[in-house]
Amino acid sequence: NAGVMQNPRHLVRRRGQEARLRCSPMKGHSHVYWYRQLPEEGLKFMVYLQKENIIDESGMPKERFSAEFPKEGPSILRIQQVVRGDSAAYFCASSPPPEVGGYTFGSGTRLTVV
Amino acid sequence: EDQVTQSPEALRLQEGESSSLNCSYTVSGLRGLFWYRQDPGKGPEFLFTLYSAGEEKEKERLKATLTKKESFLHITAPKPEDSATYLCAVQAGNTPLVFGKGTRLSVIA
Numbered sequence: 001n002a003g004v005m006q007n008p009r010h011l012v013r014r015r016g017q018e019a020r021l022r023c024s025p026m027k028g029h030s031h032v033y034w035y036r037q038l039p040e041e042g043l044k045f046m047v048y049l050q051k052e053n054i055i056d057e058s059g060m061p062k063e064r065f066s067a068e069f070p071k072e073g074p075s076i077l078r079i080q081q082v083v084r085g086d087s088a089a090y091f092c093a094s095s096p097p098p099e100v101g102g103y104t105f106g107s108g109t110r111l112t113v114v
Numbered sequence: 115e116d117q118v119t120q121s122p123e124a125l126r127l128q129e130g131e132s133s134s135l136n137c138s139y140t141v142s143g144l145r146g147l148f149w150y151r152q153d154p155g156k157g158p159e160f161l162f163t164l165y166s167a168g169e170e171k172e173k174e175r176l177k178a179t180l181t182k183k184e185s186f187l188h189i190t191a192p193k194p195e196d197s198a199t200y201l202c203a204v205q206a207g208n209t210p211l212v213f214g215k216g217t218r219l220s221v222i223a
Binding site for chain 1: 118146148150156157158159160163201203209210211212213214215216
C-alpha cells in the first residue's frame with residue numbers, strides 16, 4: 001500500500017518559468033492538502049481539495065498559484081512565472097474524510113528557483 | 115486565529131537524558147492535537163493524536179499529554195536515533211491542520 005506519492009522530488013526552475021508539482025494521495029483517501037515549508041519556518045497551509053473541488057484556498061497566494069484535483073489523476077500545484085521567493089519545500093498530505101483526523105504526508109518536492 | 119507555539123526551538127540532549135517539548139495552542143473548538151516527527155529532507159511522520167484534556171498516548175520512548183492550553187511530548191532516555199524535528203499541529207472543526215514551527219532535537223551519544 002503505497003503512501004502519498006509526490007513528484008518530482010527536486011525541481012529547478014529559472015525565474016519566469018512554470019513549476020508543476022504532482023501528488024497522488026494514499027489509496028482510499030479523498031482529501032488532499034498542500035503545505036509550503038521554508039527554512040526555519042513551520043508548515044504553512046496553502047490549499048485543501050477534494051476530487052474536482054477546491055474546499056479551502058485561504059493560504060494560497062492570490063496570483064500565480066493554482067491547484068486542482070481532477071476526477072482522474074493526481075493533484076497538481078501549479079506556480080506560474082516563478083520568483084526566487086517561491087523556493088521552498090512543498091508537501092502534499094492526504095486523509096480520509098476529515099472526521100477521522102490526521103494526515104499522511106508525502107516526501108515533498110523541493111523547488112529551487114535560479 | 116488559531117495559533118501554535120512550540121518551545122524550545124532547539125534542544126540538545128545527552129543520550130539517556132530525559133526531557134519534554136512544549137506545544138502551547140490557541141484554538142476555538144479544539145478537535146484534535148497532533149504530533150509529527152520530521153527528519154531532514156523528508157515529510158512529517160505521524161506520531162500521535164490527542165482529542166481531550168487529560169488524554170495521554172505512548173509510543174516507545176515518547177509520551178504525549180494534553181491540557182486545555184498546551185501539550186507536552188516527553189522523551190524518556192532518548193537515543194541518537196530520536197534526533198529529528200518534532201512538529202505540533204491543531205485542528206478546529208473541519209479546518210486544515212495549523213502547525214507550529216517545531217522543536218529541533220539533537221541527541222548526542
